[in-house]
Amino acid sequence: MHAVETGGELVIDRGEGVHVWDEAGHRYLDATAALWYCNIGYGRDEIADAVQAQLRRLPAYSTFGDLSNRPAIELAERVGALAPVEGSKVFLTSGGSDSIDTATKMARRYWQLLGRTERTLLITRERAYHGMHVAGTSLAGIEANAIGHGPLVGDVVKVPWDSPTALRDAIDAAGPERVAAFFCEPVIGAGGVFAAPEGYLEQVRAICRENGVLFVADEVITGFGRAGDWFASSRWQLEPDILTCAKGITSGYLPMGGVIAAPWVAEPFWRPDAGLWRHGYTYSGHAAAAAAALANLDVLENEALPKRALELERDLAEALAPLADHAVVGEVRAGTGVLAAVQFDSDALETDPGLPGRAVAASRRSGVLTRALGIGALQISPPLVIDRDELKELGDGLRSALDDVSGG
Numbered sequence: 353m354h355a356v357e358t359g360g361e362l363v364i365d366r367g368e369g370v371h372v373w374d375e376a377g378h379r380y381l382d383a384t385a386a387l388w389y390c391n392i393g394y395g396r397d398e399i400a401d402a403v404q405a406q407l408r409r410l411p412a413y414s415t416f417g418d419l420s421n422r423p424a425i426e427l428a429e430r431v432g433a434l435a436p437v438e439g440s441k442v443f444l445t446s447g448g449s450d451s452i453d454t455a456t457k458m459a460r461r462y463w464q465l466l467g468r469t470e471r472t473l474l475i476t477r478e479r480a481y482h483g484m485h486v487a488g489t490s491l492a493g494i495e496a497n498a499i500g501h502g503p504l505v506g507d508v509v510k511v512p513w514d515s516p517t518a519l520r521d522a523i524d525a526a527g528p529e530r531v532a533a534f535f536c537e538p539v540i541g542a543g544g545v546f547a548a549p550e551g552y553l554e555q556v557r558a559i560c561r562e563n564g565v566l567f568v569a570d571e572v573i574t575g576f577g578r579a580g581d582w583f584a585s586s587r588w589q590l591e592p593d594i595l596t597c598a599k600g601i602t603s604g605y606l607p608m609g610g611v612i613a614a615p616w617v618a619e620p621f622w623r624p625d626a627g628l629w630r631h632g633y634t635y636s637g638h639a640a641a642a643a644a645a646l647a648n649l650d651v652l653e654n655e656a657l658p659k660r661a662l663e664l665e666r667d668l669a670e671a672l673a674p675l676a677d678h679a680v681v682g683e684v685r686a687g688t689g690v691l692a693a694v695q696f697d698s699d700a701l702e703t704d705p706g707l708p709g710r711a712v713a714a715s716r717r718s719g720v721l722t723r724a725l726g727i728g729a730l731q732i733s734p735p736l737v738i739d740r741d742e743l744k745e746l747g748d749g750l751r752s753a754l755d756d757v758s759g760g
């Protein structure tokens with residue numbers, strides 16, 4: 353808070369396509385799609401119109417018990433039909449952290465319903481980011497996000513982010529009969545943008561299956577096009593037991609999230625003797641947010657943006673590749689989805705830990721809005737509608753910012 357008070361705020365006022373403007377009228381290319389969410393870009397009238405019509409008709413109505421509203425039903429059915437596993441059920445939330453909280457409880461509840469009450473252990477990965485609710489904080493692989501709040505959710509084990517063997521060992525050490533679920537971002541996002549090593553996802557998926565451990569794909573970032581398909585899990589045939597999503601489901605026009613349960617996970621909750629699952633949020637299935645999501649899915653579908661993202665992953669990697677030679681850059685991670693990171697050189701970071709922060713400020717001066725990730729990298733995850741000229745604008749803006757901070 354002190355830093356913001358001293359440095360001042362950047363107040364974003366409006367947006368159009370891949371650009372946003374601050375209150376002083378400065379234009380920026382939004383290199384991060386805000387917090388990885390504005391997949392369809394800004395200024396889409398069709399979303400505003402759909403939300404306006406829904407607000408006039410019925411802004412929201414609870415989806416508790418036997419209550420529902422039509423946009424929530426339509427959205428659940430539509431997301432269910434897009435889901436990587438046929439016949440999936442969808443539980444709507446208000447965002448990614450809600451979705452992770454719900455997935456955590458759903459996984460443990462699933463085992464309780466099957467009478468396997470000892471299956472409570474959750475396995476997470478180093479570098480993981482699963483949101484900021486208490487469950488997500490407990491699953492945090494970014495150490496700094498997990499500490500400083502006293503005791504969190506218990507029964508969590510962390511494994512290296514890139515080793516299937518480490519996952520197998522952790523399951524063996526605990527005993528498979530104790531493990532409820534393994535949480536996995538198909539591409540690590542806030543932890544620094546790391547695509548899984550070749551074969552990793554297939555192997556950890558198989559290990560979970562062999563041991564009866566639920567595989568939870570956290571697709572809050574990768575869902576709805578960003579990974580080059582509707583879901584990363586579809587692209588790599590992961591068939592997750594549970595999938596969490598948010599962000600791209602509305603492209604951020606209104607807050608919304610969801611948890612997708614494969615039919616076999618959903619089934620015990622439907623049994624006549626299952627009783628009520630005492631879980632849900634006031635705004636689960638919010639009608640206006642669901643209307644925004646439905647209109648957003650229309651745009652993604654009509655403009656084939658998931659497919660476009662697959663082509664864009666190469667173009668984005670090419671646009672950023674020249675930055676890898678820059679004196680202060682260690683590497684550029686790109687090439688899997690519309691997701692990239694410009695990683696500062698470790699020696700440069702050691703001598704000047706303030707480098708990422710200064711690069712963000714310099715980028716703003718050259719018309720590019722980006723963000724520093726804790727690992728000492730710049731986040732690059734533009735809207736999926738970015739074109740070639742805008743990719744050049746992004747690359748040029750970043751280069752001039754890097755020159756600026758390195759005096760070169």
Ligand SMILES: Cc1ncc(COP(=O)(O)O)c(C=O)c1O
Pocket residue numbers: 387447448449450452481482483484537541542570571572573598599
């Ligand atoms: C992979 C992942 N999971 C969960 C979350 C939490 O989502 P939210 O901030 O909408 O609560 C995020 C947010 O960035 C995320 O990247």
